[in-house]
Amino acid sequence: MTRPASPRARRKAERKARKPERPAALESRTTPSRTTPSRTTPEPAETKRDATRRRLLDRALALFQQRGVEATTMRDIARAAGLSLGAAYYHFPSKDALMFAYYEANQAELESAAERATGGARERLGADFHAKLDSVRPYRRMLAAIIGRLIDPGDPLSALSAHQRAVRGRAIALPARILRDAGLSTDSVRLAAGALWLLEMAALLLYVHDESPGGARTHRLVDDALDLVVPMLPVLDTPFGRDLAARVVAALDRAGISLPAPPPG
Amino acid sequence: MTRPASPRARRKAERKARKPERPAALESRTTPSRTTPSRTTPEPAETKRDATRRRLLDRALALFQQRGVEATTMRDIARAAGLSLGAAYYHFPSKDALMFAYYEANQAELESAAERATGGARERLGADFHAKLDSVRPYRRMLAAIIGRLIDPGDPLSALSAHQRAVRGRAIALPARILRDAGLSTDSVRLAAGALWLLEMAALLLYVHDESPGGARTHRLVDDALDLVVPMLPVLDTPFGRDLAARVVAALDRAGISLPAPPPG
DNA sequence: TGCATTTTCTGAACATGTTCAACAAACGCC
């Protein structure tokens, strides 16, 4: 995980003079739309570039899961993809970028799993949370390796970063819908969904190092927490609850923790 | 931060065969009491060994603060201490060990700062929390570099690890005393102190990346949180509060998060 | 003092993440 490995401040400074503090893009370049996809071809005919990237990514993730992140070298990945080391770095500027690419690629799958749950709010929220944990399970070692960056708002990988805003928004959409269905007012939905998101983040922190079978311990904690919290949600729509909620939101806001906004509607 | 840098599984396996999963000690050896200190010399006459270690540690921390952890190389540290690279590794088996040594060395200072605050529970808790954050401030970059390990219960550096149990205990003693002085029952003290410890951990997560002047944002969040929580503490000693507390403790317990026990008395 | 043992130190060596200058292939345009 050794960052750029600055030999001395000099070279680091030089580099910083050229680039902004943190490179905005985690991929070397965004695909320059060599093949401008026409409206009639929804499948944009994967370019050689895309194929190479996908191959790299596939092998990398396979190796990550198989041997762990730290034990997988960039040379391994390049070799497994039939490329030279430099070529791998041409497509992914760092090992971290490969992890992030996974992160992004799997987000959709990761989120849609629990869409179909039925029942009361408690059941549907439980299904959502458990599904998310389960979908992350195979990669938790990988996540553990980068978890420090997840809380660095300046890091593109961070769960708090601007880069991940969209991801946050999606992650919160389903709980928000469930809460609205449960009859909560819009304001309460906003706070409660945010709180659940925080709970999810906390659970993730535990989960990446949860070695109990299937991560049972974390799953149980999630259940316990939901059992504790969900019955109290209606309180949010009482005068006391409203006051409390307002103060919590204000406090988090001042702290720079802007809860993801639930989708409109 | 590159861990052992396993060339291939083979060598890693060999090493594991010799050592336990994680080396229990973060320092190469514990001082073999070459000079058995007699009762009459409370200052055990620092050995050359200790002097060298202290010199290494001093220079390392100075460099860490000056250039940041990642930009400081083991070669820099060794040179600054007038030693060869190998000698540095003889005394501290890894760069992480140097960080941990700081962590331990400063713990006492870090904790005694707020002992003397007076006033109500809210004021005394505030003094404690703010002092802790302030004392960590100069090293927050360093902490950011190892924060991922703070949540790994298997890592000796972890705030959750067995190694740090004593530290946890001490960290919770003062809040517990304050709460007891405020008239809370023993059970409530236990839960509330644990909750405050969790709040402290959460604040730390934010703090290490808080670039606002003096970490003002995190300080404000702590104040807001205390303003929110402290007035509610008496509720813990109502029937409703007792029930809630019992369920929370049980849930955390099942999750393997054992709140640090407050000192007896 | 002389010698064996233990502690401390040294510098080379290794594996790794990352960079870079140079080269090759593909493309766009004439």
Place this chain on the structure above:
DNA sequence: GGCGTTTGTTGAACATGTTCAGAAAATGCA
């Protein structure tokens, strides 16, 4: 087809964390 430009690739080189075999120094003991 021919040619300049962009895109993709290569392998060497670099700085780093860590290990290791052995040298040097300190220590203990006869």
